[in-house]
Amino acid sequence: MHSAFLLRRRIMYRLTKTRKRTVAVTASTLLLFPVLLAFGVETIGRGTFTDAWMWIGANPALFAINALLYSFVFLFLYCLLGSLVPSAGVTALLMFTAALISYFKTKMIGEPFFPWDILLKKEGTNIIPLVSGSAVLTRVAIVAAIVLGLFLLRLIVPRFRLPILTRLGLGVLAVVCLYGMAGRSPAAERLFDRAGVSEIVWNQQENYGNNGFGLAFTLNIQNAIIKKPPGYGEASIATVAQYITDKQSVPAFKTVSAEDSRQPNVIFIMNEAFWDPTLLPDVSFSEDPIPTVHRLQQESTSGYLLSPQFGGGTSNVEFEVLTGNSMSFLPSGSVPYQQYVNQPVPSLASYFESKGYKSMGIHSYDGWFWNRDNVYKNFGFESFKSKDKFDNPEYKGNFISDDEVSRSIISAVEESERPMFIYAVTMQNHGAYDDSRYGENAIRVDGNLTPEAAGILETYTHGARDADQSLQLLIDHFEQSDQPTVIVFYGDHLPMLGFDYDVYKQAGFIGKGTWSLEELKKMRSVPFVVWSNFDLPQEQVPTISNSFLGGYILDKLDMELPANFAFTLDLFKQYPGLLSNLVVDAEQNMYATAPEAAKPALDQYRELQYDLLFGNRYLAHFLDADYLTKSALDDYNMEFEPQIASEAPAAEDEDDSI
Template structure:
């Protein structure tokens, strides 16, 4: 299992030697599962076969999740079973068909061999009496449950004595040191979100009252005769590849974005987890208060939730979500309703669309946006998520139509070709953005466009391209490197004022107050609180944080701790709790 996941037997062997205690625990977890299989099937041959298939299947799922998203398999991923089934036809395209055929033939031959041995040769297999079989199943289940609930069992003490630590702040290191199975088990302690210290009705109401006294409402100065259209473009994996300073590009791949850039978005994700960035931008909540690696849309958003969508809807906006992919992906078809969107334009609505590579082009998304703003009398709020530049960035995706070349670099061929493919996607995203700006510059409707990348691209296993280019080190990263691996370009453009705002490195959670100010819309109390927090700590992620002066932190500094505690309590109340603060924070209409 570890050899397959790591891709190298010698690396797996070195892990076993250097991390003996985690290796033994991984082995014991597997052995207990084998005992369960034996108790269930009561047949040594078939139990061994079924257990082997189970082990290999887990390995395959983990490997391909890491390949596509740059993340390992987590306990909460079991909630994504429907998505996995829906996505299976797309994933199967990436699997080596020859190897898959060999594996299938191997499975058939093993089953046939088991049947032949048992029926023709009369091979005697190991069997248990009914009582012993029941005892084995019960013992196995109890042990498995103990593993997954180790916080409240004697296993917690065993883990402590063996110096086993759940490195949940760095899951890549966690899985490398503790191994796949043990890391998976350790992560179960983060699947539940418990109330933060001080959560309760009286405390929450006192917190809200304090905020109301400290952050009174201010009427914005009105210079517009109508609310402006507000258009978010969350461009898939958009980033500035010229930040790889050692790599020579033949020309600038993103001149329009560079000209209009107002700062950097500090993404909570790398290489995947797009919906978490969306979650932060739309709700003002922060995934740093959620279990590491979790997907808020899939796990936690199961009811109506106050959001930027609902706020603007109260102001008379027509809210629309656009994403040229399956509507079930990341549970968007349900979550968008909970957030308040009136319409979701998904893959099914992109009939006869132009594709660039395997995905619908960014310019087709432009067409949907323009059509929407032209067809409604109300001001529009549109949240658009593009898909064209989604990985993997295979060689030849754009055939010979690659505008920018990489010459004389120290990159391997694998990194060079994937980076060229990715950069062509950046070129076309920038061109699509330029077309959108050109259109709304001529429009009589006041319009704001917010453009940013959701996360940086996944360019090779174990950050291959970034390491070859010297962008990050091979060993432990500094806070500066963590920040570099989370920043994407941010543009806030409008067609009704020449004043250009400048923003620090900022989390998606804190975009809302700036957009409401620019749109000349009064901020609800919650967004006034977000504004207060972001003035102290505009960049707030699990990996790295930055204050307004650009100073970097791993842990929240003491002077921001009180605001952080308030933020966490309010988020718990809105997302998991009783909603004591909802009306005061957002008004009775949300």
Template sequence: MIFKARINAWRAGLQRILEGSPRRKYSIITGLTLLLPLGLMLWTESLQRGSLTNAFGWMLKNATISMFNYGIYLSVFVLIYALVGRFVFAAGLSALLLALAALTSYFKSSLIGEPFFPWDLMLRKEGLNIFSYISSFSTAFKLLVILLCIACIFLLRIVVPKLSLPLLARLGLGLLSIYVLYAASVQSPWAGKLAKELGYKETVWNQNKNYTDNGLAAAFVMNVKHTIIERPEGYSKEELARIAESIVAIQQASAQSANDGQDNSAAGSEAAVKPNVIFIMNEAFWDPTLLPNVSFSEDPIPTVRGLQQQFTSGYLLSPQFGGGTSNVEFEVLTGLSMSLLPQGAVPYQQHVGDSLPTLASYFEDQGYYSMGIHPYDGWFWSRNRVYKSFGFERFKSKTGFDNPQFKGAYISDEEVTKSIIEEVSASDRPMFIYAVTMQNHGPYSKPRYQEHEVQVSGELTEDAAQILQTYTQGVRDADKALGDLIAHFEQSGEPTVIIFYGDHLPMLGEEYSVYLQGGLISSSSAWDWSLEEWQRMRSIPFVTWSNIPMEKQSYPALSYAFLGSVILDELHMDKPAQFALGSKLAKQLPAMTGPLYVDAQSQLYAKVPEHSKSLVDDYRKLQYDLMFGKRYLADYVDGAFIHKTPQEGYTLE
């Protein structure tokens, strides 16, 4: 009772002060409104950078850009204040929303090397998947402390009066805040000039540095403009007509070469045979024996190792690390490149509309039954919608598996192999299958297997060794599942081509701990890596197998976007528009992704080399035309393919 009486007394005293003079009241509100965003900035940057010391250090070292961030925090708070009408409630809500943004950015940077982007807001359920990685006791305790701090802010409303503003003032301040945030987001002339004068230096290709140097609020808001895809300079119907001419020339030369190859080979008599074409993108598949400081009791991937010696194989340069599987699918299936989209973009969520020409729709045109298989939830990355847009006839997701075997939290790779065999056996048409596995999805911090066929040893901490041990067993299971699939088609003799690869390197501990201890990289900061280290951390082995005659090729570095062209060439099939132009570009610049480009002589570059800029510009215009433009290309080449609509009988399991 005494405590309650004191609270009431304090509240009454504050109320008398505020009611004594309107000028005094609004002076107090103004002062608190100007002071609070400073606290919000310190609060947010502390969470984003991992400590209060780091936040203070950044603010003192970057005083002018801190002012720019302060203006954004002020606008955010004033907007929320204008909407809710109560100062304390607006302060608590602001602290909560900003804490969520800062923590998301902190964990995302620690785990996969990317901060929190505006387009991450479109991920919906996928964003919840991060919580499986941050469930440690120390992290849970930190989150609890943060929530308690926010709760304390809300509880201040017991003591502090409403501090409300007149409706007209709230409306004016709210509109002003929206204007300021909009101007900063789209970088209107005055906002862009002000940001530059205050020291904002955008580093689009290095977003970690962008956020570290410029602050979370400024970097996040200024990134909004990247969600708006700008028309490439020179994009026009006439330009696409010119590009179409070059595509037709490529297609004609390719067709002649394919005919010559068939006429001069034993395969000529089998030219009419349409083999099953099976792409298997194995979750986080990589070769752990590439860690120089680690030893293995036996080779964990003997099947893959054998295929590397006998069939077309090489290394794919992934646009992702540790996550973002759908972006790799996007490159393979569409023949388009993530390097021409903003860093952090997710086309499946942002840019895939009602239809987009892909390998799935192309093979369907060739008489194939096109099917996607993924033993996880169909909504993840919006595959249930996107696969329809891509021209698949059927998508079998987690619910399509009948009483499957699980290994850990996910359906096993062996079950995917069984599913592929069942689907091919049941089909009266040759099949194009795009299968994405799930068993070896992270995190790997907790043991998930009772036995480990391959033992790991080396210069690793106990935690790192356990993570790598768990991951390696998953790789071993993936290799065995591939071997079982090959054995089936060897025995059945049904003409089949298999393409097997991973989507990205696995996330092995925070701050690349296993890679650092294993000797693959020299720093826990990705932006300190050399170009050679970038290549190591983005290179994924791929192998092929077939029971029809195919020429063996080797690819030291290849973009996923160009993999479809390679396979179509191997099959002596015509290449549709984007795959044809991609094949030409691949001869000059076989691998391209945001931080790294590799040319035909295996030279490494941090940006597009001069000798390939013209062709990359053409490729960019084609990609824009298909994804965002008028599809002028269809007027000159592959019109039916480009304008093909989704299958009417599309089936989702």
């Protein structure tokens, strides 16, 4: 009896000791793991242990907030999964993957990982071919090994399950705390203030660099909500409408010339990543890669567009050009095509339709990409010719050739009985450029470049040469045409030439440190040229934002400007360049933030954009009601419906081959 009692005591003692040890291990893990995780995330996001350690030493309070955020994520997953070690592994997998994406995305296009990037779905997979090389794979392998090691700890760490009510209570607590920090509750705001959090919305690289990945990502969740501008309402929009009325000097539609009363075909061609590589100062070329563009820069209206993007985000440039709206008033890194264009939005397409035109979009890639199938309908296009609607197209490299797009434009104009507005987007010269897609490149480069950098630049230059030739193909055709036609040709953004702007640095285009305003302007400036087969005034435009281009071209054609484009045209004359982190005035002075003199006009612009995208369309109460409230066309894309039905299997096979 006594022996049995002693045995029971020993067993209870050992169980109690084991339970205490398990509790101690669990508590230690819950406390220490988020700190180690925060250090790991910052190391991945910043690139080196040294950079992470220096940031932590300089910003211990900010580091603590990042660790606190990760602790709530870890606690929630622990309560959800019920097992400590797998929860740590899942937390590390999620956080390290997000940090890797942010690191690669920043190095490639200068933007970190945002909350709304999660919405990109299939578009996000297009970054995978761009992430290559031994250094990149080494980073991925190290992270994978750490995560796997965490999961394997399950074999030696004892399992400790929380009681169900405890799990429920702690899980709710974690969610409430995360929600409060993301929603910036009063308690969270006090915590942020004491820690010295300083959000830099207009420069997200600096925002993530100063605050740390977890905190900056969390702060941006609130930024995804578009807030109503202070003072917005019918009265404020009435003031904007009166301003537009006072400034509008063209009362009605005008024809292109007294001799020709026909409306001109208006063709916008946004050529993928088109830029002038001869601007690289320390590189020479065996021949001029873009002679057509260089000739037009001397003979016709031309200049430089200030793009809101670098290396990617084509749809955001389309958004600015087609709607006259500015990415400057939307969260950095957002994608309006994915997030905001879910109802009819007044655009150049709906405007030209109202003038008796046929508005057509042409893009030599999948229609689902960037949600164009739906967006173009909401923009008022009558038809959209995407990749699956091309009949046996010519390919160069992995994509349909630029020449094929030019031939498609010609065919569309020739087949239409009405004048046409065409917005064409090419795909041939999409990055990355380390694939030797053309075999032997026609143009050789010479300069102090590594063989890898030279190969990237030669491949890109070959594509730019083909783009230039595709423009000449259009010019050759319409020079012989009796239909008045104007072509506006430009790129969407500078190309991503190597990892971390490598080719630009080697070629002396930018320095290796933080960009100056002049360097920022250079890295966002793409050439545009205008050609027509009738007389148009010639003008050199040193800077014009994409959001101002539509109004500018309508004015050049002496066409009546709809209200929103009339506003942007006037703003262009005062502040021709507008990015979230760069404003250029009429004298070409540059500012990192809007100068005081510009704020009243920019506030009106912000209110006007909010009214048309998110607000009540008060502007339609005063001006252009038919245009501003125009619905999507009922027969959108009907011309392609028989072709879609008959060629669906072939289109599916083609997608599988790309």
